[in-house]
Amino acid sequence: MSEPIDVTTTVKVAMPTTVAKAVAVPMDEVLQIANKWKKKRGSLIMALHDLQGRLGFVPRESAMRLGRAMGVPLARIYEVVTFYNYFKLEAPGKYIISVCTGTACHIKGSKNMLEGLERELKIHAGESTPDREYHLQAVRCLGCCGLAPVVTVNGKVYGKLDTMNACYVIERVQQDKPMIAAQEEAVAE
Ligand code: FES
Secondary structure, eight states: OOOOOOOTTTOEEOOOOSOSSSOOOOHHHHHHHHHHHTTSTTOHHHHHHHHHHHHSSOOHHHHHHHHHHHTOOHHHHHHHHHHSTTOOSSOSSSEEEEEEOSHHHHHTTHHHHHHHHHHHHTSOTTOBOTTSSEEEEEESOOSOGGGOSOEEETTEEEESOOHHHHHHHHHHHHTTOOOOHHHHHHHTO
């Protein structure tokens, strides 16, 4: 993996808090998914598909929140999740790295960044490293296009990245270290 670099002016970050200990999709994103799908007939599968797209699996806590927001019993959600092989209830890696390939991020170079991360981690998008430390995936618009190109690590959003500073962010998250102060200031711009 690349050495840490000075990303003072380029990285806008949401601070990592706990890492990979209680991974869940943020509540506002769960509500967005629920609002998008709850009025559509037979939409539970699509909502779960959307939910899994955020982290590569369906965390129990997020499934409960989704159920409450959509008015669907948790038992019904688990019935669906366990019926279809596509859905995963376990994290596919300790660090789930999602690279947004939506239009705004694509224009700002997310394809190159994804390819760079594939080289660094020696896996392709959709795969996990053999030790299941990292899982890399390409996702659609994460709803924060102003920060394009965007990467999330275990659901936390990091923006305006390239391959090198994406690697740096991953290293910091892995070490459970916050970003440097200048980067925090960048968030507040
Ligand atoms: S296109 Fe990447 S966050 Fe919207």
